[in-house]
Amino acid sequence: MKLSLERLFSAPALEGSSPQGLQFSPDGTRLTYLSAKNSGSSSQADALDLWQFELATGEKSVLASANQFDAREFSIEEKARRERLRLSHEGITEYYWAPNSQSILVPLAGNLYLLQLNVKSVLPVTDNATYETDIRFSPNSQQLAFIRDRTLHVMRIPEQLPRKGAEISVDRVLPEGTEELSYGLPEFIAQEEMHRYEGYWWSPSSDAIAFIRVDETPVEISERYEIEADSFSVFAQRYPFAGTPNADVALGVVELTTGHVLWIDVTRHDDDYIARVYWLSPKKIMVLVQDRRQQTLSYVLVEISFDNREVRTSVIMTEQCETWINLSNSFKSLSDERFVFGSERSGFHHLWLGDTKGHVAPVTQGHWQVTSLVGVRDDIVYFEALADGPFENHLYRVPINGGQPERLSQEGFTHSTTLRGQHVVDRYSAVGQPPRVEIIDLDTPLKHIITDEVSETKHPFHQYQSExxxxxxxxxxxxxxxxxxxxxxxxxxxxxxxxxxxxxxxxxxxxxxxxxxxxxxxxxxxxxxxxxxxxxxxxxxxxxxxxxxxxxxxxxxxxxxxxxxxxxxxxxxxxxxxxxxxxxxxxxxxxxxxxxxxxxxxxxxxxxxxxxxxxxxxxxxxxxxxxxxxxxxxxxxxxxxxxxxxxxxxxxxxxxxxxxxxxxxxxxxxxxxxxxxxxxxxxxxxxxxxxxxxxxxxxxxxxxxxxxxxxxxxxxxxxxxxxx
Missing domain, CATH: 3.40.50.1820 (Alpha/Beta hydrolase fold, catalytic domain)
Structure with missing residues (x-):
């Protein structure tokens, strides 16, 4: 059968169910994911529902359907955020597990909904005209943080949720946001170019939050037209054109019990970038700072004490390059002293073992590129790389002190993986093979297949294989x-x-x-x-x-x-x-x-x-x-x-x-x-x-x-x- 252009954009999607947003529950008992319906009108093709796969039984089921929620128009900030994240689907496009694995938070249509797994109910935790974005559970699962009206808010989750229409009490923990000033929102440049989509970070002890304050006043205002079919809008957008000032960005930590803020000076120059922020422990933060020319990357260790109202900073190591330094998302804290991080200091992006004294040792080496740090388990580092050639991304593991990497994924495909405990979820495909998803048990030969094989007649692309x-x-x-x-x-x-x-x-x-x-x-x-x-x-x-x-x-x-x-x-x-x-x-x-x-x-x-x-x-x-x-x-x-x-x-x-x-x-x-x-x-x-x-x-x-x-x-x- 011949493919048509209309069929490319109709339901069911030709690549099949193709789960997105794959996450293991924190306790490792189930895999959750987002998937569109494989039937219905073409207008439903992009609407995603939340599914689960239970590892003990091998059963799949819908946890929450998009049509359970009341939809409304996205806010301007949410539209911009979706554009930065390249989100085009409708329905449920993101969700967050509570660290205790007892509930899932679903932000949808500007409100927040809590899916309680023990009673299988979906209850709204906000119900107002203002959009909430950038939602995150505290590590102890007892609080939620989110951005509302361009500033950080925190909600304590009660044991008994109120009925619909009665919002849980919310505290604004930082000053009010304005058109130019925000607290906890990543600036445009961070989202669009640094791939830092966070503007705040919970401490491991759940009693403090690191955040950035963004002042866009220095950024030039330029008028941008958005032309619709029957109207147009003029936006006075603060867009940082090359060579012009960026937003002023400052880093702070707020203690939730007192509301006291410690401001942290991590930059040497006013135009430096705060590129990455990682908590090592309740009292230590690692901040990666990049200079304006992006030729220097500093690892700044921050030690805080709310008792003494003190902040100490020290640059533990610095990387330099004559052209530019690519920012890496590979970072895993092992303790308050040790961490695994990604760096191109060898000429290729590899993994290194570092400590807060500035000592580093290679975990991986070679004339090939590590593309992702997947996780660390029992002093074994799991990572993705192009180690066996330039065309296929594979999953490997190596002892944390270095050695010969072992490939774990199947040859002939490109793989994208997530690790939780002994289980890996592997999304893989090839030019002629639509994406498949399977769960691998690292300790046994057991595998769970989540998606249909294209050779099966029910797969949407099956009838077009001859093409x-x-x-x-x-x-x-x-x-x-x-x-x-x-x-x-x-x-x-x-x-x-x-x-x-x-x-x-x-x-x-x-x-x-x-x-x-x-x-x-x-x-x-x-x-x-x-x-x-x-x-x-x-x-x-x-x-x-x-x-x-x-x-x-x-x-x-x-x-x-x-x-x-x-x-x-x-x-x-x-x-x-x-x-x-x-x-x-x-x-x-x-x-x-x-x-x-x-x-x-x-x-x-x-x-x-x-x-x-x-x-x-x-x-x-x-x-x-x-x-x-x-x-x-x-x-x-x-x-x-x-x-x-x-x-x-x-x-x-x-x-x-x-x-x-x-x-x-x-x-x-x-x-x-x-x-x-x-x-x-x-x-x-x-x-x-x-x-x-x-x-x-x-x-x-x-x-x-x-x-x-x-x-x-x-x-x-x-x-x-x-x-x-």
């Missing part, structure tokens, strides 16, 4: 001798006597890798079913290949990446089954920028290009991302100018389709409107589509069907019509 063409992986050699991983999907029936067009799907930006043996969006398989080959290459600058692979792009974007992608095109042109006169390019975000640079720097190489939500001028993008790779504008004016698309627009001669969301608050619509004007002034023709109300991700079923049909028609005209 999957062949896949090949390989590497090319860059001009400096480094290996560039690539992946090629060929359509069914292609041969040297039946040449096919190819679409180069490009991202190319730092912080991301694309060439993996993992399940792709069904659009890729739709394209191969239409007769296209799909090619992707990870150019230098891409993530998880080591510092030497990433750093060549420093100071000048859109140069090295373009040369590497063109090397990939040369390889395609050497293949007998590829029509070298019918090569197109498509990319979104940084990939949209790359599409423009490829068309403009190498005119005539591509038959056409599609650029979605592109950056066109790095001076219009934010501080932390842009300055990480280009430095400060005052230090590298030439690099900023050379990295913009505008010096090269006059060379545009190939057909171009530009697409952008008209409410994009990440890559502002201004990037594309400036390009419109520049191309129009030069009399250069292009095609375009702008989507009212759409953010950076451009979501929504009808919008996506239209967008991909537009792309389909464009590619058909230029790549399938051999008369052009």
């Amino acid at each position: 999957i063409g062949s896949v090949e992986f390989g590497v090319l050699t860059a001009e400096d001798g480094q290996s560039l991983p690539w992946r090629l999907l060929r359509p069914v029936g292609v041969s040297s006597s039946r040449l096919c067009p190819v679409v180069v799907v490009v991202y190319g930006g730092p912080g991301v890798r694309r060439v993996n043996n993992e399940w792709l969006t069904p659009w890729h398989h739709y394209m191969t079913s239409q007769g296209y080959a799909i090619f992707q290459l990870d150019n230098r600058g891409s993530a998880d290949r080591g510092r030497d692979f990433e750093s060549p792009i420093y100071g000048h974007l859109g140069d090295i990446e373009v040369r590497d992608q063109l090397l990939g095109v040369q390889y395609l042109q050497s293949l007998d089954e590829i029509d070298s006169n019918r090569i197109g390019v498509f990319g979104h975000s940084y990939g949209g920028y790359m599409t423009l640079m490829l068309l403009m720097k190498s005119p005539g190489t591509f038959k056409c290009g599609i650029s979605v939500a592109p950056v066109t001028d790095w001076g219009l993008y934010d501080t932390h991302y842009t300055e990480r790779y280009l430095g400060l504008p005052s230090d590298n004016k030439a690099g900023y100018e050379a990295s913009s698309v505008f010096p090269y627009t006059s060379a545009l001669s190939d057909p171009l389709l530009l697409i952008h969301g008209m409410a994009d608050d990440n890559v502002l619509f201004t990037h594309t409107t400036r390009l419109y004007k520049d191309l129009q002034d030069q009399g250069l023709m292009f095609e375009t589509m702008a989507y009212p109300g759409a953010k950076h991700g451009i979501t929504g079923r009808s919008t996506n069907i239209h967008r991909y049909r537009m792309m389909d028609h464009f590619l058909t005209r230029y790549l399938m019509d051999t008369t052009r």
Whole structure:
């Protein structure tokens, strides 16, 4: 059966139930996850319910259904937060286990609901017109903290919950938030670029909370338009453009019994970033501080005493790099003195054992990258890495004092895992294999399968398996001798006597890798079913290949990446089954920028290009991302100018389709409107589509069907019509 564009965005999802938000209960007796219904109208395709899998019985059941709750419009702050987290589903999109495993908190539609497992009831714990976000249980399960009206609140959970409509007493523990000042909310830059989505942290003893105060007054106000179908809004947004001031961020700790706040000075300069905050013990905090240029990372040990109203800070170690330091989420406190952390100090991201005296020792070593610290159990460290090649992420374990890692996951797939006690939940997939989820017992051969196999007739993708063409992986050699991983999907029936067009799907930006043996969006398989080959290459600058692979792009974007992608095109042109006169390019975000640079720097190489939500001028993008790779504008004016698309627009001669969301608050619509004007002034023709109300991700079923049909028609005209 042929895939259709409409089917890509209809229920049930082609990848199957594909559980999300996988979590073990703290006591390890059950796995909970979010999953959409596999039946019903297409409008229900994105609505997620909360499920459980009981390890003792192997039974699956729904714990809470999205239709149990009263829905209402998201607040502006919640919409922004969902955009930062790339959340597009409806229904239950997040939940939080109580540390005692007796209840689950579900934030939905602006209110909080407590699911009590012993009585199987769902009760509201808030019922008001104000949104609560960033909700967390205290470690002792007796309190909840959350953000309301831009400041931190704490609720003590009573043993007997009140009936619906009667809200539990809530204490505001810090001053009121204002439009410019917030307490406990992560600043825009932290969420969007540092991947720090927290603005407060419970102490292990549940009697204090570390938090950040954010003053956005220094950030320039710029007017951003959000254009809907029948209206528009003007937002006076504080957006930190490259080279301009960031928000002022301060770190404090509030003692809940007294309300007393200890302010902690952890930065050397006013423009340093508070990158990570970790409690080591009730009296010790580790704070990772990054300088504005992101070339120095300091580990600051904070020791607090509320009894004496004292704070002591000391820098226990510092990392430096001539280009930039990538922030790591790998950190695990073992005691008040020891911790496991991730660092690129060796040139690759590896795990290290550190202590509060500044001593470090390697846990993992080698010319490969650790991608995630999964957990520590009985002095054994579990981690994910690309240790067996560049295409598959696997689960490994190694003694905490170092040694030879042991691979635990199955070859032939890319894996993502979570550890709790003796159990690992493994979500894995391959190009031709939709995601599967299974639970592994580390102490026995026992496995639990959570999802259906694609070979089963009830799997939604089963009837389309014949549409999957062949896949090949390989590497090319860059001009400096480094290996560039690539992946090629060929359509069914292609041969040297039946040449096919190819679409180069490009991202190319730092912080991301694309060439993996993992399940792709069904659009890729739709394209191969239409007769296209799909090619992707990870150019230098891409993530998880080591510092030497990433750093060549420093100071000048859109140069090295373009040369590497063109090397990939040369390889395609050497293949007998590829029509070298019918090569197109498509990319979104940084990939949209790359599409423009490829068309403009190498005119005539591509038959056409599609650029979605592109950056066109790095001076219009934010501080932390842009300055990480280009430095400060005052230090590298030439690099900023050379990295913009505008010096090269006059060379545009190939057909171009530009697409952008008209409410994009990440890559502002201004990037594309400036390009419109520049191309129009030069009399250069292009095609375009702008989507009212759409953010950076451009979501929504009808919008996506239209967008991909537009792309389909464009590619058909230029790549399938051999008369052009």
